[in-house]
Amino acid sequence: MDAGFPEGLTYVPEFLSEAASKALADALDADEWDQTLKRRVQHFGYRYDYRARSVETDAYLGPLPDWLATVAQRLVCEGHFHHAPDQVIANEYWPGQGISAHVDCVPCFGGSIVSLSLLSPCEMIFRNPETGDRRFVMLQPGALLKMEGPARYQWTHEIPARLADTVHGERRLRGRRLSLTFRNVT
Numbered sequence: 001m002d003a004g005f006p007e008g009l010t011y012v013p014e015f016l017s018e019a020a021s022k023a024l025a026d027a028l029d030a031d032e033w034d035q036t037l038k039r040r041v042q043h044f045g046y047r048y049d050y051r052a053r054s055v056e057t058d059a060y061l062g063p064l065p066d067w068l069a070t071v072a073q074r075l076v077c078e079g080h081f082h083h084a085p086d087q088v089i090a091n092e093y094w095p096g097q098g099i100s101a102h103v104d105c106v107p108c109f110g111g112s113i114v115s116l117s118l119l120s121p122c123e124m125i126f127r128n129p130e131t132g133d134r135r136f137v138m139l140q141p142g143a144l145l146k147m148e149g150p151a152r153y154q155w156t157h158e159i160p161a162r163l164a165d166t167v168h169g170e171r172r173l174r175g176r177r178l179s180l181t182f183r184n185v186t
């Protein structure tokens with residue numbers, strides 16, 4: 001664990017092979033994207049209302065499809081969850097798109113949140129509103145990011161809406177990025 005990361009943040013590079021990442025991206029693209037937000041999303045297990053910041057009681061969409069249930073089971077086997085996550089959101093980001101600073105809904109979801117990055121890198125920023133501290137994490141394709149404890153509850157996370165990220169002084173243009181965020185509805 002990088003000592004510079006917020007407490008409770010775990011980053012696992014190459015959690016997914018290129019082939020596994022491509023299979024997940026293809027499965028998402030074979031499914032229907034919801035176009036009602038600025039960026040396209042897909043909901044699995046339960047529908048999460050980003051605007052109301054809630055999981056509606058009638059929002060159950062059925063069990064995760066097999067291709068996601070397999071990943072959810074692996075996350076349990078590798079110790080990232082006690083119970084198989086039952087809710088997944090896929091986000092699609094084109095260059096210039098991001099997600100504003102937030103803490104994942106506390107009454108809606110359990111204490112462990114895992115997101116997997118696909119296709120293209122981007123920077124995620126963590127901010128601690130109490131101390132004003134900031135931490136920067138480059139999310140590489142195939143990587144797993146887990147938030148729990150302070151990283152889940154005390155720090156906000158966001159993806160700045162930009163066309164490129166600067167890594168070690170070098171400007172890197174973004175490409176299309178997909179993410180899969182696994183959670184437990186409480």
Ligand code: AKG
Pocket residue numbers: 089091099104115116157178179181
């Ligand atoms: C969310 O859906 O709440 C996220 O923070 C997504 C993070 C990501 O795209 O990696």
